[in-house]
Amino acid sequence: MHATLDYVHTGPGTLAGRYMRTFWHPVWRSQDLPAGRAFPIRVMSEDFTLYRGETGTPHVVGPRCAHRRTQLSVGWVEGDSIRCLYHGWKYDGAGQCVEQPGEDAGFADNVRVPSYPTREYLGLIFAYLGEGAPPELRRFPELEAEGVLEVETFRRDCNFFNHMDLDLAHIAFVHRESPEADAGLVGIPEVDCEETPYGFVLTGKRGNSTQVQHRLMPNVSYFKVYPKDAASGWRDRVAWRVPIDDEHYRSFMSDLAHVTGEAAESYRRRNAPPVDHSDLITKLSAAVRAGARIKDLQDQTPDLVFFQDDVVLTAQGAIPDREQDCLGPADKSVMLTRAIWQRELKALAEGRPLTQWTRPSQLVARTGV
Numbered sequence: 435m436h437a438t439l440d441y442v443h444t445g446p447g448t449l450a451g452r453y454m455r456t457f458w459h460p461v462w463r464s465q466d467l468p469a470g471r472a473f474p475i476r477v478m479s480e481d482f483t484l485y486r487g488e489t490g491t492p493h494v495v496g497p498r499c500a501h502r503r504t505q506l507s508v509g510w511v512e513g514d515s516i517r518c519l520y521h522g523w524k525y526d527g528a529g530q531c532v533e534q535p536g537e538d539a540g541f542a543d544n545v546r547v548p549s550y551p552t553r554e555y556l557g558l559i560f561a562y563l564g565e566g567a568p569p570e571l572r573r574f575p576e577l578e579a580e581g582v583l584e585v586e587t588f589r590r591d592c593n594f595f596n597h598m599d600l601d602l603a604h605i606a607f608v609h610r611e612s613p614e615a616d617a618g619l620v621g622i623p624e625v626d627c628e629e630t631p632y633g634f635v636l637t638g639k640r641g642n643s644t645q646v647q648h649r650l651m652p653n654v655s656y657f658k659v660y661p662k663d664a665a666s667g668w669r670d671r672v673a674w675r676v677p678i679d680d681e682h683y684r685s686f687m688s689d690l691a692h693v694t695g696e697a698a699e700s701y702r703r704r705n706a707p708p709v710d711h712s713d714l715i716t717k718l719s720a721a722v723r724a725g726a727r728i729k730d731l732q733d734q735t736p737d738l739v740f741f742q743d744d745v746v747l748t749a750q751g752a753i754p755d756r757e758q759d760c761l762g763p764a765d766k767s768v769m770l771t772r773a774i775w776q777r778e779l780k781a782l783a784e785g786r787p788l789t790q791w792t793r794p795s796q797l798v799a800r801t802g803v
C-alpha cells in the first residue's frame with residue numbers, strides 16, 4: 435500500500451497545487467467587479483490583484499507593486515492599467531510597468547509584476563494561475579441556453595476537498611427538511627458512479643427515479659438544483675469549489691432557470707439576485723458546532739441548504755484526517771474521487787502525462803424526482 439499523496443494542500447509548489455494550477459478557476463463574480471475597481475483576492479494560498487479596466491476587461495496581476503511592495507489593489511485603475519498608490523508606478527494588464535513618475539524614462543521597461551490570463555464566462559471571472567500557455571476554457575453549453583442565469587457564491591471555513599467528498603446520500607439526512615425535500619428529493623438513494631472522459635458520473639436511484647450528477651475534474655459539478663419557486667422548475671447548476679487557502683474555499687455557482695419571455699421577467703421580479711450570506715452562515719454554523727440546534731437558527735438564514743451543508747462540512751474539521759474514515763460500499767463516489775486524484779497526482783509526481791479530460795458536447799443531468 436502506497437502512502438496517500440496529499441490532495442488537500444494546494445499552496446504554490448505543493449503537488450495538488452501544481453495539479454490544480456493546470457486548470458482555469460473562477461475567482462470572482464462578474465457582477466461584483468464594476469469597471470475601474472480593484473480587489474485583493476486569495477486563491478490556493480496565493481495573493482493576487484483583480485481589477486476591471488475602464489474598458490470593461492478584467493485583469494489579474496500580482497499582489498504587490500515591484501517598487502516597494504505596496505498592495506496594488508489599494509491603488510487605482512486608469513484605462514486598462516493599475517496605478518500604485520504609494521509613488522504612482524503604473525502597470526498595464528500584462529503586468530508591464532508603463533510609467534514611473536519619479537524615474538528616468540527607460541527604467542520602467544525592465545520592471546513588471548506577474549500577470550495571469552483572465553476570461554469572463556457564465557457570469558464569472560476565470561483566471562489561469564499556472565505556468566505556460568493555458569488550456570482552452572471549458573464551456574458549458576447546458577448553461578448557455580435561453581433562461582435566467584444567476585450566479586451565487588459563498589465562502590466556507592474548511593478545505594475544498596470536504597466539498598469534493600460530498601455524496602448523494604447526504605441529501606436524505608442533511609437536507610431532510612429543506613427546499614430539496616419539498617421538491618421531492620427524499621429517501622436514501624442506491625448510489626453508483628463510473629469514471630468518464632471528464633471525471634465521473636454519479637447516479638442515485640430512489641424507486642423509479644434516478645438522480646444524475648456529473649463531476650468534471652478537478653473541482654466542478656454539474657447537476658440539477660431544486661426550483662426557487664414552483665413556477666420556474668428545477669435549475670441547471672455548474673459549481674466550482676476553489677481553495678482560498680487550505681482551510682477555506684469558495685464555491686462559485688452558475689444557475690440557469692429555464693424561464694423565458696414574460697415568465698423570465700416575472701421570475702426576476704419574484705427573485706432578487708443572489709446575495710453572498712457567508713458571514714452570517716459561518717456564524718450560525720459555528721453556533722451549531724458549539725451546541726445550538728439548526729432548527730432554532732434556520733429562520734435567520736435565507737439559504738437553508740447552504741447552511742445545512744455548511745454545518746456538516748465544517749463539522750468534519752477544516753482538514754479532516756481521512757486516514758481515519760470508515761468507508762463502506764455506499765461511499766463509492768468518495769472512493770472514486772480519491773482514486774482519480776491519487777492516480778493523477780502520482781503521474782504528476784513521476785513526470786508522466788496527466789489525463790487530458792474532455793467532455794461530450796452535451797451532458798444530461800437529472801433531478802431524481
Ligand code: FES
Nearest residue numbers: 499501502518521
Ligand atoms: S511602492 Fe508602488 S510606486 Fe512605490
Ligand SMILES: [Fe+2]
Nearest residue numbers: 604608609743
Ligand atoms: Fe448538500
